[in-house]
Amino acid sequence: MKEFFLSASLMLTTILFIGQxxxxxxxxxxxxxxxxxxxxxxxxxxFLICNPQWFPSKWAKKDTQLIDLYEQFDSFGSAIGDENAxxxxxxxxxxxxxxxxxxxxxxxxxxxxxxxxWNLKPSAGPHLVVTSTYPDESKxxxxxxKDSAVFEFGKMSSKEISDLLAKLADDLLEERHVxxxxxxxxxxxxxxxxxxxxxxxxxxVCAWSFKIDAGEVKAEVxxxxxx
Amino acid sequence: xxxxxxxxGKLIIIWTWGGLIAxxxxxxxxxxxVRSSPLTHLFELAFVVLSLLALxxxxxxxxxxxxxx
Numbered sequence: 001m002k003e004f005f006l007s008a009s010l011m012l013t014t015i016l017f018i019g020q021x022x023x024x025x026x027x028x029x030x031x032x033x034x035x036x037x038x039x040x041x042x043x044x045x046x047f048l049i050c051n052p053q054w055f056p057s058k059w060a061k062k063d064t065q066l067i068d069l070y071e072q073f074d075s076f077g078s079a080i081g082d083e084n085a086x087x088x089x090x091x092x093x094x095x096x097x098x099x100x101x102x103x104x105x106x107x108x109x110x111x112x113x114x115x116x117x118w119n120l121k122p123s124a125g126p127h128l129v130v131t132s133t134y135p136d137e138s139k140x141x142x143x144x145x146k147d148s149a150v151f152e153f154g155k156m157s158s159k160e161i162s163d164l165l166a167k168l169a170d171d172l173l174e175e176r177h178v179x180x181x182x183x184x185x186x187x188x189x190x191x192x193x194x195x196x197x198x199x200x201x202x203x204x205v206c207a208w209s210f211k212i213d214a215g216e217v218k219a220e221v222x223x224x225x226x227x
Numbered sequence: 228x229x230x231x232x233x234x235x236g237k238l239i240i241i242w243t244w245g246g247l248i249a250x251x252x253x254x255x256x257x258x259x260x261v262r263s264s265p266l267t268h269l270f271e272l273a274f275v276v277l278s279l280l281a282l283x284x285x286x287x288x289x290x291x292x293x294x295x296x
């Protein structure tokens with residue numbers, strides 16, 4: 001009798017534990033090349049990377065920028081729950097995407113099809129498109145679905161992307177209307193003037209470098225970080 | 228006879244400190260996108276320009292000029 005209660009309580013604990021794991025582990029939707037986006041979600045958040053600058057050169061040891069974005073996407077996908085899909089296109093399924101081969105496994109061609117059909121400027125990307133309409137790839141030519149919001153991460157820092165994704169996750173979970181922003185919205189004249197000034201000053205300041213070559217001592221100082 | 232005289236020690240001190248502060252402000256202005264905080268950027272740029280103008284003014288009026296020999 002005692003053994004029966006012991007095994008029964010063990011089974012119950014196991015069932016409860018598995019149940020908790022299953023309900024807690026929301027994972028983002030990672031769509032590989034051969035798969036279609038699954039239907040039935042309330043919203044779809046598509047990460048589209050069409051900007052070649054986000055892919056490191058073949059000599060780079062690690063694509064930190066892309067890995068950083070992927071980690072943020074992963075957290076965002078988990079935060080928005082299982083009723084909202086966060087979609088990232090892969091060439092093939094892989095257990096671990098956080099490796100040096102991450103860039104090689106991103107399905108750029110598929111992202112490019114979306115960018116082209118929805119008139120998203122590659123240089124302003126990566127883009128995040130949030131839509132409540134199923135993004136049917138066979139009807140891409142009909143343009144960006146209604147009730148879509150487009151976010152451009154091209155000029156944003158990692159912190160800004162993180163903050164924006166946190167706010168978006170709040171909006172999606174609380175089923176608030178996601179404002180079709182705005183990052184490319186025309187800003188005030190003085191902001192554009194400031195941007196132009198910043199651009200001119202940057203190109204001027206970054207133009208010089210200081211080099212010392214004294215036998216065994218060699219040093220080179222750049223006014224701006226070189227990539 | 229009056230000749231133009233400068234105060235090199237004072238010039239070095241004021242331009243070193245002024246230049247350093249202006250350089251920090253300029254660095255901050257250039258390191259972040261304008262859209263992240265346009266007003267901060269506006270103040271930073273204005274500070275850089277005004278501080279350099281103020282340094283020039285101080286240099287011209289108080290640290291140099293014609294003095295009787």
